[in-house]
Amino acid sequence: MALAEGAGRMRADPEGRLAMTTAGPLGGGFAICLDCGRAHPMEASPPDLPAALPNAMSKHHALLLRRGLSRTRDGYCPASDNLARIQRNLHLAQVMRTDVWEWQLPAACGEIAVTEPAARALAAALREALAERLGVEADEIVPSATPSVGPSGEARLSAFLHDRAAGGAGLVARMAEPEMLAAAVARATELLGCPEDCVRGCPACILRPDLNRREMVLDRRGGLALAQALSDRLALPESLRLFGPATRLAGRPAPALIADRLRQGRLTGLDLWLHGDPSGWDLSGWPLRRLLPRLEEAGIRPRVGILASVLTSAGMNLPVKLALHALARTADLHRAEALPQAGGAMVLCHLRGPADEQALAVTIPAEAVPGPDWGQGAAAPALIGPATAPAMGNRLSADRLIELGTGNARLLWPGAALDGPVQGFGRRFWDWLAREAPLEVGAMRAAGVTRLQYADRYLLQAHLLRLLAEVMRTAPGARAAALAVDLVGDDRPPPDARLLHHNFPDDALRREVLRHLLPGASIELRAKADMPHFRRLSVWLKDGRRLDILLDQGLGAWSVAGSQRHDFSAPAAAQARALSSADFVLRAGRTTPPHRPADDRSPTMTDAPTDADFLPLSPEFLRQHFPVARSLRRGNADLFAPSLRSTG
Ligand SMILES: [Zn+2]
Ligand SMILES: [Zn+2]
Numbered sequence: 001m002a003l004a005e006g007a008g009r010m011r012a013d014p015e016g017r018l019a020m021t022t023a024g025p026l027g028g029g030f031a032i033c034l035d036c037g038r039a040h041p042m043e044a045s046p047p048d049l050p051a052a053l054p055n056a057m058s059k060h061h062a063l064l065l066r067r068g069l070s071r072t073r074d075g076y077c078p079a080s081d082n083l084a085r086i087q088r089n090l091h092l093a094q095v096m097r098t099d100v101w102e103w104q105l106p107a108a109c110g111e112i113a114v115t116e117p118a119a120r121a122l123a124a125a126l127r128e129a130l131a132e133r134l135g136v137e138a139d140e141i142v143p144s145a146t147p148s149v150g151p152s153g154e155a156r157l158s159a160f161l162h163d164r165a166a167g168g169a170g171l172v173a174r175m176a177e178p179e180m181l182a183a184a185v186a187r188a189t190e191l192l193g194c195p196e197d198c199v200r201g202c203p204a205c206i207l208r209p210d211l212n213r214r215e216m217v218l219d220r221r222g223g224l225a226l227a228q229a230l231s232d233r234l235a236l237p238e239s240l241r242l243f244g245p246a247t248r249l250a251g252r253p254a255p256a257l258i259a260d261r262l263r264q265g266r267l268t269g270l271d272l273w274l275h276g277d278p279s280g281w282d283l284s285g286w287p288l289r290r291l292l293p294r295l296e297e298a299g300i301r302p303r304v305g306i307l308a309s310v311l312t313s314a315g316m317n318l319p320v321k322l323a324l325h326a327l328a329r330t331a332d333l334h335r336a337e338a339l340p341q342a343g344g345a346m347v348l349c350h351l352r353g354p355a356d357e358q359a360l361a362v363t364i365p366a367e368a369v370p371g372p373d374w375g376q377g378a379a380a381p382a383l384i385g386p387a388t389a390p391a392m393g394n395r396l397s398a399d400r401l402i403e404l405g406t407g408n409a410r411l412l413w414p415g416a417a418l419d420g421p422v423q424g425f426g427r428r429f430w431d432w433l434a435r436e437a438p439l440e441v442g443a444m445r446a447a448g449v450t451r452l453q454y455a456d457r458y459l460l461q462a463h464l465l466r467l468l469a470e471v472m473r474t475a476p477g478a479r480a481a482a483l484a485v486d487l488v489g490d491d492r493p494p495p496d497a498r499l500l501h502h503n504f505p506d507d508a509l510r511r512e513v514l515r516h517l518l519p520g521a522s523i524e525l526r527a528k529a530d531m532p533h534f535r536r537l538s539v540w541l542k543d544g545r546r547l548d549i550l551l552d553q554g555l556g557a558w559s560v561a562g563s564q565r566h567d568f569s570a571p572a573a574a575q576a577r578a579l580s581s582a583d584f585v586l587r588a589g590r591t592t593p594p595h596r597p598a599d600d601r602s603p604t605m606t607d608a609p610t611d612a613d614f615l616p617l618s619p620e621f622l623r624q625h626f627p628v629a630r631s632l633r634r635g636n637a638d639l640f641a642p643s644l645r646s647t648g
Contacts, residue, residue, distance in 0.1 A: 016100025029041075031090070107156060109229035122188065127142075130180070139164065140164050182235075189227040199220060243361075250360055261351060304334065319550050333396040417432050420586060452475055454535075561584070
């Protein structure tokens with residue numbers, strides 16, 4: 001989420017993952033006996049010197065002896081005679097999920113240097129300010145500052161706050177609200193003006209016992225200068241006050257903002273405006289579509305304004321019409337003579353509430369077009385303010401839209417016809433299609449199929465590979481057909497995929513698994529720009545004819561009932577075998593969002609870390625897996641930040 005020019009960017013993540021490591025009380029990690037589990041802290045050893053084993057470990061009594069081992073004759077743990085069984089300098093790490101708020105600071109603030117000690121002082125002051133506003137104890141929130149990676153891969157610094165409670169308590173998430181951020185920065189500026197005029201922070205201003213550690217250097221004066229500079233930059237410049245003085249930063253992506261309003265009972269109506277040329281619309285990847293069922297439940301039927309001139313443009317092709325037709329089940333399509341603008345920015349939507357009406361606008365065209373980037377506010381701020389929606393034009397009939405210029409195409413609704421066990425899904429698919437389109441499927445059988453090609457930007461989840469294999473392997477007349485699949489890389493591969501309906505953690509792996517499922521098929525990972533916005537199964541007949549089957553939601557229209565595990569760490573061939581033999585039930589309907597797998601475990605206060613979450617890890621392992629683990633050498637419960645992505 002971009003903030004105003006020069007103020008950096010921020011994000012809040014309710015599923016933030018913190019890796020805490022500890023180097024132990026002596027700084028050198030722990031010695032751990034592999035035979036009995038006894039552990040003892042070690043001192044940090046000078047580089048290139050072998051670590052000296054603590055005396056307490058060289059001859060020790062067994063803590064809990066492994067099965068099959070017996071004590072030495074004098075009653076000690078057998079490892080006492082074989083010191084290679086004692087691991088040295090192990091650092092303990094723990095991964096915890098909680099609410100995390102990150103403010104990636106600008107590289108520089110005019111004359112003001114953005115340093116880690118200043119950023120840490122700022123984070124500490126923001127913690128005090130937020131705790132005051134929320135009326136909670138300050139030590140329920142943990143401040144920190146670490147290096148992070150900027151939008152173009154450059155080195156930056158981030159100030160972090162996270163909830164101390166494992167699972168998160170929803171405290172720091174409030175910082176993502178623009179009003180809260182502005183108020184907290186203003187209050188932090190006051191707090192940083194210490195009455196004692198201290199240098200490194202003191203109990204009179206921002207210091208708390210958890211920050212009073214040698215390796216956590218604070219620069220109170222630097223933090224004050226930074227807070228003042230950022231405070232000025234957070235104020236919206238005149239050019240961004242699109243809706244007058246009451247203009248605010250949206251503070252979160254447009255779909256999240258709309259969902260929040262809905263939850264808070266502050267939404268009674270919604271007008272959406274489709275900007276750009278239809279050839280650039282990605283209506284099935286438009287996150288707003290996933291909100292439509294919830295809007296429908298709340299009795300809100302959005303109105304969608306489509307510019308009259310694009311209705312007849314070349315980009316308004318069959319797949320776009322198909323997607324609009326699907327949209328029209330839960331929204332009304334309207335003709336619009338012009339799309340609303342505000343101060344040169346594009347208005348995405350008007351939100352009506354019980355008391356007011358507001359408009360949300362973005363300043364760059366790429367974020368105005370319906371698709372994954374719609375209203376993200378990632379590259380430039382998204383703004384909201386009071387505005388009245390212009391009148392909508394005549395209502396458009398979705399059926400009429402489809403009838404016009406679709407040639408010999410026809411529209412089919414499978415509904416629940418294909419639901420059931422995954423075994424036989426392909427057969428059910430073709431049988432159903434043969435009933436609905438007997439001539440076309442008959443031609444496949446009679447003429448024979450030379451080539452089958454499936455293109456889908458969102459074939460990301462593990463179970464979808466199985467569905468595709470089922471459909472391709474059972475296509476009538478296609479026993480000898482060449483198979484081809486076109487995929488696109490996943491923008492946000494999940495860090496912890498483990499269920500059948502989760503996205504693959506890695507594109508190369510996904511492709512490899514699909515290769516094993518469809519031996520001999522040509523499977524290409526293409527650039528997004530080279531792929532259509534719609535999902536299409538193309539069938540080439542031996543007599544030269546071609547049949548295109550456009551699937552509005554693709555195979556992703558069918559989701560897995562319940563949760564089933566899938567081991568994404570197994571070799572590709574083993575994963576393909578597991579997918580082929582997996583037994584699960586498919587249901588049409590609300591699909592799992594393709595971008596972020598739904599978590600089957602909701603974070604709660606009781607979700608405290610267990611012993612099983614603790615892993616003894618070597619510094620090398622940590623450096624490999626946590627790119628900014630450089631503070632490991634300093635030891636002691638530091639925060640490791642995953643690099644900031646611009647999507648949040
Ligand atoms: Zn032992
Ligand atoms: Zn002070």
